[in-house]
Amino acid sequence: MSSTPTPSTPQPLAGVRILDLSRVLAGPWCTQTLADLGADVIKIERPMKDGVGGDDTRGWGPPFLKDRDGHDTAEAAYYLGTNRNKRSITVDIAQPEGQALIRRLAGQCDVFIENFKVGDMARYGLDADSLRALYPRLVYCSVTGFGQTGPYRERAGYDYAVQGMGGLMSVTGERDDLPGGGPQKVGVAVADLFTGMYATVAILAALRHRGATGEGQAVDMALLDTQVAMLANLGANYLATGVAPGRIGNAHQNIVPYQVFETSDGHLILAVGNDSQFAKFCSVAGRPDLAQDPRFIKNADRVRHRATLVPLLADILKSRKKYDWLPALEAAKVPCGAINNLAEVFSDPHVQARDMTVSMPHPLTDTLQLVASPMKLSATPVQYRRPPPLLGEHTDEVLRELGWSAAELAALRKTGAI
Numbered sequence: 001m002s003s004t005p006t007p008s009t010p011q012p013l014a015g016v017r018i019l020d021l022s023r024v025l026a027g028p029w030c031t032q033t034l035a036d037l038g039a040d041v042i043k044i045e046r047p048m049k050d051g052v053g054g055d056d057t058r059g060w061g062p063p064f065l066k067d068r069d070g071h072d073t074a075e076a077a078y079y080l081g082t083n084r085n086k087r088s089i090t091v092d093i094a095q096p097e098g099q100a101l102i103r104r105l106a107g108q109c110d111v112f113i114e115n116f117k118v119g120d121m122a123r124y125g126l127d128a129d130s131l132r133a134l135y136p137r138l139v140y141c142s143v144t145g146f147g148q149t150g151p152y153r154e155r156a157g158y159d160y161a162v163q164g165m166g167g168l169m170s171v172t173g174e175r176d177d178l179p180g181g182g183p184q185k186v187g188v189a190v191a192d193l194f195t196g197m198y199a200t201v202a203i204l205a206a207l208r209h210r211g212a213t214g215e216g217q218a219v220d221m222a223l224l225d226t227q228v229a230m231l232a233n234l235g236a237n238y239l240a241t242g243v244a245p246g247r248i249g250n251a252h253q254n255i256v257p258y259q260v261f262e263t264s265d266g267h268l269i270l271a272v273g274n275d276s277q278f279a280k281f282c283s284v285a286g287r288p289d290l291a292q293d294p295r296f297i298k299n300a301d302r303v304r305h306r307a308t309l310v311p312l313l314a315d316i317l318k319s320r321k322k323y324d325w326l327p328a329l330e331a332a333k334v335p336c337g338a339i340n341n342l343a344e345v346f347s348d349p350h351v352q353a354r355d356m357t358v359s360m361p362h363p364l365t366d367t368l369q370l371v372a373s374p375m376k377l378s379a380t381p382v383q384y385r386r387p388p389p390l391l392g393e394h395t396d397e398v399l400r401e402l403g404w405s406a407a408e409l410a411a412l413r414k415t416g417a418i
Contacts, residue, residue, distance in 0.1 A: 024057055029082055063076070075364065113141040165224060281332070
């Protein structure tokens, strides 16, 4: 379980303040990453009105956080997983007073991030052009489904739809001619998550540019752009050949054998990445002759003769139990692995040794368990300073800290702007 470094430990983004008007996943994933690295992230949420308010994901459960008596709270696990190390304030940006508040806050921040539909922020006078005219040093990041330009710019963007539109579902899932064949989405919202990570990189680059020139800039991030980019080798395959790759199940388009195989008591992943590893596998399997077969010596040969080789290997792998194969293959340095459920993942001794869970105090419960950051920095380690905030938990704290008087806060509260 991860431990928290002492507050005196330096953090790379200490002193960077981020005004976060994003909701759901892509934007919050970005800002949680920046917050883990020390940025002060001020999360702007809708005030509660008629039972509705805050980031939508607060209600995306069950499961919900349990309180000290074991009862469900209003904090969904989904929200908790993407919002640690932030401070929450409530602002109604539909009101002129709320817009003025955000405008004033932006002048005290380094980064402004939002994921409203194209044109929404301009209606409030909070778009990139308006705010950067006031604050030229501001880095303004917009996260949308389709970007600020192009024929789809005004469409709402959702991860599931983008996985389909961006080609990922055309290469994910079993082959159409096999049982269960057809398009499949990935089990987590990868277009959102990758967009959040690309946005993180872009913001850091923009901050680096500002440090060198004194000038901020607009960052235009789109889920569809990201999905197209993350097609990676499959996108390159298409551009090189003009042939669209199809679904191939748990196999690999360019490497054989690199897929799931059934054993006598379960399944394992065999991930042979080169010809030497294939020869080692054949030795462990008791079939060194396969590594000398002209059809299978080189990976390119194995790809061309996939339909012949894979059934041979499938029969061989079914001859032994999963945990007979795995230690033998690992000893021979043949890449392989089990297929774990999440209970097995979090009980795995290596995952535990890598501190991939973190325990944090929370106002509603004694111990909140979260997935930890994967970033391991030797000199500036990630710190877990704050649990995911309650709705509006820091409204007074943040606004007083940044110059609002008690009378101003009272007036804003009276109008419902906060």
